[in-house]
Amino acid sequence: MASEYVSQGVLFLRSQNVRPGRLDLANCRWIPAEFHERLRKSQLNPGDIVIVRTGIPGAAALIPDGLGPVNCSDLIIVRPGAEIDARFLCYSINATAASFVVAHTVGAVQQHFNIGSARNLVITLPAKQEQHAIADALSALDDKIAVNERIADTSCALALSLFSEERWSSRTSLSSLCRLSKVQLMPSTLNVPSVAHHSLPAFDSGQVPDVCSPEKILSTKFLVDEPSVLLSKLNPDIPRVWRVEPKVGVPAFASTEFLVLAPNPTITTAELWAVARQGEFLSRLAARVTGTSKSHQRVRPDEVLGSNVVDIRAIDIVTRQQVASLVERAEQAREEGNTLAQLRGALLPKLISGELRIKDAERLVSDAV
Numbered sequence: 060m061a062s063e064y065v066s067q068g069v070l071f072l073r074s075q076n077v078r079p080g081r082l083d084l085a086n087c088r089w090i091p092a093e094f095h096e097r098l099r100k101s102q103l104n105p106g107d108i109v110i111v112r113t114g115i116p117g118a119a120a121l122i123p124d125g126l127g128p129v130n131c132s133d134l135i136i137v138r139p140g141a142e143i144d145a146r147f148l149c150y151s152i153n154a155t156a157a158s159f160v161v162a163h164t165v166g167a168v169q170q171h172f173n174i175g176s177a178r179n180l181v182i183t184l185p186a187k188q189e190q191h192a193i194a195d196a197l198s199a200l201d202d203k204i205a206v207n208e209r210i211a212d213t214s215c216a217l218a219l220s221l222f223s224e225e226r227w228s229s230r231t232s233l234s235s236l237c238r239l240s241k242v243q244l245m246p247s248t249l250n251v252p253s254v255a256h257h258s259l260p261a262f263d264s265g266q267v268p269d270v271c272s273p274e275k276i277l278s279t280k281f282l283v284d285e286p287s288v289l290l291s292k293l294n295p296d297i298p299r300v301w302r303v304e305p306k307v308g309v310p311a312f313a314s315t316e317f318l319v320l321a322p323n324p325t326i327t328t329a330e331l332w333a334v335a336r337q338g339e340f341l342s343r344l345a346a347r348v349t350g351t352s353k354s355h356q357r358v359r360p361d362e363v364l365g366s367n368v369v370d371i372r373a374i375d376i377v378t379r380q381q382v383a384s385l386v387e388r389a390e391q392a393r394e395e396g397n398t399l400a401q402l403r404g405a406l407l408p409k410l411i412s413g414e415l416r417i418k419d420a421e422r423l424v425s426d427a428v
Contacts, residue, residue, distance in 0.1 A: 074115075078263075106122065111134065117156025200402060204403075218382045219337060229372075231369075243280065248273075253273070257314065289318070291317055296341065300336040330371045330383065347362045
């Protein structure tokens, strides 16, 4: 589809634009109106639900009013019937699909959620009036989650602007600001109850590591035993740059698709993140990738470390402190949003089963927001 992309036109959604319960339009594409007309089968309407097939398999989002004409690629389209509240169905898919995918892809390297999976997904369906009530109770959490997302996005954008390449002329190689950590370990060899697994799907689904039993990770990973920045070497045109501060008692691991960058003593992880996440830097990396297909293009570690970035050491201390504060604020907002999303996921099955009454859920939501 890339040959059809234009700077203005009909909104064109892909898997990376769909997050559990929401659309992420930060990296969307557009297609010409005439091409949209030819793709009638994948045209979207308000009230439709789109489900990710590959990436965050099973993640579902509702198409809202006001987007105008919309089309999509590589997404499952669900059109709720008259007896179903679309918001309730979207919540139910997100609450059910993740475990369904895991149960049906044991040992698979790449997880998928296809049309057959969607047809076989079992959803508990209360009366429509109760569906409305449940959706209304949970939507307050969605509103607060959206606020946190805007805070995080705005804070990150401001931090990046303060370290932008247009603002500062001093340049240095990335290797002069950090070192590449290559320590690999099989998580299952550790005698600990849980580890934090930083994978590409975990980044894409909200930048929250998967805290799980080490036995569930079946391959060697990079050990992240100090504050670091993870930079994806796979498809660097997709901005996957992750600031990681390991927690005491929970060993942190990273997918081998990441480069683990440990900042030098005079550099903070917030500052290293702000230079490694610059769009111009990532664009230069994307121009150097190797691979036979768009989905498997990687940049070599030496290309990353040898690339020029803004020299943090030449920036005044006040600006550096502002960047650190903004990055911290973004992570606080993101963590709060993830906590609210977990509450939303925990409330849904209890509301459906009748274990929790709507009024009790509304009180819990009011306390949380």
